[in-house]
Amino acid sequence: MNFTSILTMTLLVFGLIFFYAIGIYLNKKTPLPSGCDLPSLKCEHCTSTSCSYSEPNRVEQIKTEIKNSLKNKNSGEGAINE
Amino acid sequence: MTKKQNFLKGIFSENPVFVLILGMCPVLGVTSTLFGALGMGVAFTLVLVLSNIIVSMIKNFIPNEVRIPSFIVVIATLVTIVQLTMQAYLPDLYNQLGIFIPLIVVNCVILGRAEAFASKNNILDSTIDGLGMGIGYTIAIAMLAFIRELFGAGTLTLFMYGDVNIKFNLIPNNAFEPISILILAPGAFITLGLLLGVINAIKFNIENKKSVGRS
Amino acid sequence: MNKYIHLTLVLLIVSGLSGLILGFTNEFTKDAIRQVKLDNINKNMNKWFPSVPLENKEENATADYPDLSDKNVVNIYEAKDISDTLEGYILEVKAPDSYGGGMVLLVGIDTEGKVVGFTYLSFNESGPGANVRENNSFVNRIVGKDSVNDVDTVTGATYTSTATLNGVQIALDYFDKNLKE
Amino acid sequence: MSTSDLIKLGIEAILIQNVILTQFLGICPFMGVSKKSQSAIGMGLAVIFVMVISSGVTFVINDLILQPNKITYLQTIVFILVISGVVQFVEMFIKKTAPFIYKTLGIYLPLITTNCAILGIALINVQPEKEFGYAEMFVYTIGISIGFTLVIYIFSTIRERLENANVPKAFKGTPIALITAGIMSIIFLGFAGLV
Known part of the structure; x- marks a missing residue:
């Protein structure tokens, strides 16, 4: 050694x-090129929590997504083709 | 957030594999044998817990601009240590896991936990969080490996070291032909997809009973 | 300005520490890793040539062997028993185009040129190819032969078994060309 | 390696040793970003761009610094830092010179640092038993990244149709995507004997 x-x-x-x-x-430091903001694809269907674009509370966001998908499943009890 | 909740969230509500669906590369790659999955789980938990501890220790010495690079160096150093010790003392496991040990560095779970949790909480909470996440991860890949190896090869290898090979051959004089596709690459995708589906179904069921009970 | 000095200082400390820690871990594990390979060779040496004492065979025992460079034969270990008579050789061979790539074989050949035994030094085949290693019928088909072109492959793992057969054949050809007295 | 071997290696990298379907590398973006084929193409191009550059840089560093000084155990730490650095500089370079390209693949670049495929292929290139020279490394990396883009594009087109298929509630989203990827992997198994 x-x-x-x-x-x-x-x-x-x-x-x-x-x-x-x-x-x-x-x-x-380098500014975004003129008239080209980030495409509308925000992080809604990207599950990586450690990329610098992800909002800090990405983990809570995933959990709330699952919760309300459960909720509307229950509230949609009556709906036929849920 | 009590200590118990902090620990259990890693296994149930925020299980890295079943809920957050993170770190999928090793989940599919190493689960062709139970031994590989358990080895990967232990190595992953070790790196996660140690990195959480170190990150929560040095978080106030590191200026904010160089936060991510130093975290990456800490995690990479830990992974290399695990890799070297495994190569020296557990060669069979090392050959089994192959490329997936160094890939723990890019595992979204570890850097994510280090940045999201460990850099904001004290050492004890970070350790518990790391342990919870690690055990949740190990349970998930062990379940997957159990199914894949049992039906795919009809055996369950628990420990391989040189000629010590604790392996249960579960098909009595090959009563049924094992579905070898499960051991192959497509089997990993399909089994995990089915497993996730079943777990979602169970979760919806529980939620249903609870909401029916409430209303 | 001192913010940048502070930054570089922190970075220097972090990298220095990680360099040191890794250096020390490498020191501890370096000879253990080498030992793993040697143990493997000595264990097989003893299994295939029982009369050879189980002591530490040196790794670079191949200083004087002809045209090693281009062939796939990486290393050759002589199996000498106590009275130093030559029992046979163990050849470390790289088997080309296996399914997972990077397959290295240890092939034991006795002085008459018959395969005494073979095993895998590095093996990253997946799927059904993975259990070719435990497939004893395939192994027994090869042991005791002096050429393997009539040995048939394992169904369902043709890639892995053909690569193994090629590796053993390379060892046998090398033996006939250079090592046969 | 002769040119026919190189072509064989290239085809093998694209179809047989496909990085997603057989080597299980790069699954995070494969699952996360392939909801729309337009975003899949963006991700694929970004991966081709970054993988070729970072594999080249890491291969050179391994050949000139790590190998002679016998510190090859530093590969993991050096490679991940190089890849992260390359991604930052590539993003800056594209921002400055080609705003149009930045529009298509700009958002995916930070995602690529945590992509298992880039580091995985960089490490596979320097494996001792593979013995890659510069030509093989270059052909292998290009083949692998084209294979990545091919698979992620095909998968995104299928996934767009999956949105309006009536999938059971529990299987919506990732589970059905994984099962479709499994079926695609079976199809790609058919290529095994090609070369």
């Missing part, structure tokens, strides 16, 4: 985190 491999490891990992952090920073 010589010293050089520790050094290369630390520099490598540090360089890559820096590369990623700079990427995030520059990405946040």
Whole structure:
């Protein structure tokens, strides 16, 4: 476990985190191209909770979705082709 | 949110596989044998709990701008440690899981929990949350692996290490021909789809009884 | 300005720590991983050539073997018993185009060129191909033969069994060409 | 590898070793984003773009830095950071230069960092027993990403029709999608003997 491999490891990992952090920073800074907001596809049918677009309370949102799908199933008791 | 609720939510109300439907790649990939699923479950729980602990410990030292990169480094380091120890001391499990151990790093559940929960709660709650989620995940993939291996190969491998091979051959002198498609790739999709459907049906049933009882 | 210094400092500490931790874990597990491979070879060595003592065969026992580079034969281990007479060889062979890819075989061949036994060093076949490994009838069909072109494959796992047969055949051809006295 | 082997490898990557249906990588976007074929195409193109770039970068890093210094156990940590960095720079690059392209696949780029397929293929490329050179790696990655786009597009067209099929209440949504994917996987099994 010589010293050089520790050094290369630390520099490598540090360089890559820096590369990623700079990427995030520059990405946040560059403005959206003119007249092209994000497409209407919000996150309603994407289940990934860790992508930076997901609203913070994505998990609660999924649970409420299931709850009200249950509710309208019950309230629709009378409806024929629920 | 009491401690018990915090723990049980990971298994029932917010089960990562059946409710949130996250981290599907390993769920389909490793469940061709029960041993693979249990091994994956344990490795996943270990990484999830340790990452939740570490993240909740260092959350106030890390400035907000570099939050996600440092969390990714923490999780990747933990995954590499698990990978190396498994390669050294459990080679059969390592060969069984193959590519899916390093893929725990990109598992949506872990980074999601670290960011959504661990970076906002103290160490104890994060550990309980991680444990709950991990056990919920393990139960889910163990159920899937049980069904797939039982009907697909008629055997249940519990533990493989070198020549120790605890394997129950459940078809007495091959009474029925195992449905080998279940062990194959399509079997994973179909079994999981059916399993999710059945669980939804049970849930609707319970909700129905409760609402009928109430009204 | 000191915000950025603070940022880089934190990043440096995080990466340094992770580098150190990984370095140490690698130190602990490095020789254990090598040992796993050697154990496998020694275990099979003892199983196929019972007279060979179960001691630690060195990995690079192949310094002086001809034209290893292009062929799929990766390593050769000599099976010498206590009185140092040659009982046979164990060849580590890469079996091409298996279903899951990356299949490596250990093939034991005695001095007359007959297959004494074979096993998988790395095996990532899925589905029915996975239980070719435990299919004893397929194994017994190969053991004791000096050529495998008349051995038929396992139904339902043609890919895996043909790759295994190719691997064993490569070992046998290599033996006839270079190792036969 | 001769060119015929490369073509064989390419076809195998697209049809036989399909990344979704046989290797089970990239299931999260496959399930999450394939509700509409337009969004599926966007996701597919983004995956092709990012997978080829990140596989190239990770392969070079592995060859020049990890392999000689014998620190290949760092592959996981280095590759995930490289992929995340590449995604950020690709998004920034597209924002600046090609607003039209950004309109179709802009939203999917942050999703791709948590996509198992990108990291999975990057790790498979550097597996010691695979022994990929640059040509094989390039052909394999392009084949895999085309296979991804092909499957996710076909699946999205089927799923659009599933919306108005009368599926039992419990099976609506992901369960029926998984079963359809299973049937598609059976069809793709038919390609096994092709090459």
